[in-house]
Amino acid sequence: MTDPEFELGRVYDRDEIHSNWGGSRYSGIAHSRTTPNVMIFSDPAKGRPYGYIDDLALYDDEGPLVRYTGEGRVGDQILAKGNAAILNHREDRRAIRLFEAVGYVNGSSARLHKYLGEYGLDLSNTHIYAEAPDENGDLRKVIVFQLRPVGATAEPSIEMVPVMPGITYTDFHEAAEPEPIEVLASKLVEPENNAASAFVRKAIEETMVRRREAELVDRFRALLEADGHEVKRCQIPIPGLNAMLLSDVFDVSDNVLYEAKGQADRNSIRLAIGQLFDYRRYIDPSPAALAILLPEAPHDDLKRLIESVGLELVHEEEGRFVGWPVKAR
Structure with missing residues (x-):
């Protein structure tokens, strides 16, 4: 298996992605067993009616922010399988790679996906919970991960960005404890990160x-x-x-x-x-x-x-x- 570099802004089909980087061809969260990556796939326009409420182009006081809904189409979502892979990506030393659905393979219903870049969980608030319908129309609790860019990113397609009218008032929700500072420091200074001490x-x-x-x-x-x-x-x-x-x-x-x-x-x-x-x-x-x-x-x-x-x-x-x-x- 080859392991080429991810090319920012490039459009891939799922066969090409998984042939090179591993992971399931059919999961929204593809945790690779062969490369240090967790690949996540977002299709806001298609997923919103089923409770997938991704926002790919948010910006708050800390800077750019992505909200990505976890996996699980029926019933309350839990922090297991793909959701656990996202939550534990730093501990597992895996990069989160975000892809956005932008079209279809010619003559097929298979989706094409644009690579938007590497992301990491927001250290101060890794995820929140929201109410959303499942595929049966029943309200359930979904996990919404909060992601920050790691390095350069590509812009999402403008037609895929949800428009949210008016002011909403949101409840506080409990989030997982951030990693201790000592753990964060030791990871940042490992040789493969090439991070300067400053x-x-x-x-x-x-x-x-x-x-x-x-x-x-x-x-x-x-x-x-x-x-x-x-x-x-x-x-x-x-x-x-x-x-x-x-x-x-x-x-x-x-x-x-x-x-x-x-x-x-x-x-x-x-x-x-x-x-x-x-x-x-x-x-x-x-x-x-x-x-x-x-x-x-x-x-x-x-x-x-x-x-x-x-x-x-x-x-x-x-x-x-x-x-x-x-x-x-």
């Missing part, structure tokens, strides 16, 4: 900040829910663009929108200010208050900055949240 340090630092932010959000959400508040997130599609914004915490009960950051430095606070004002443009009715959520108190000058633009500040201090509850001005 890149490794940056990746570790960014992952630590993102984990710290996620843990802060979890603690604050627990506080709100214990106090009887309804907690959601705002999912905002951008008109005219294949992009979506996703907020951190929306306190439905008090109508307060929060943006969380994993550290209380100037750049993080500046970014949070811009994000909150950006989100507010699309939310109707507008939130009663906008607030920045931090793991510790920022410098006094940054407190004055937050106050000067009319935002509220909530920060953690010795196990309690100073500045909460937020009152609308």
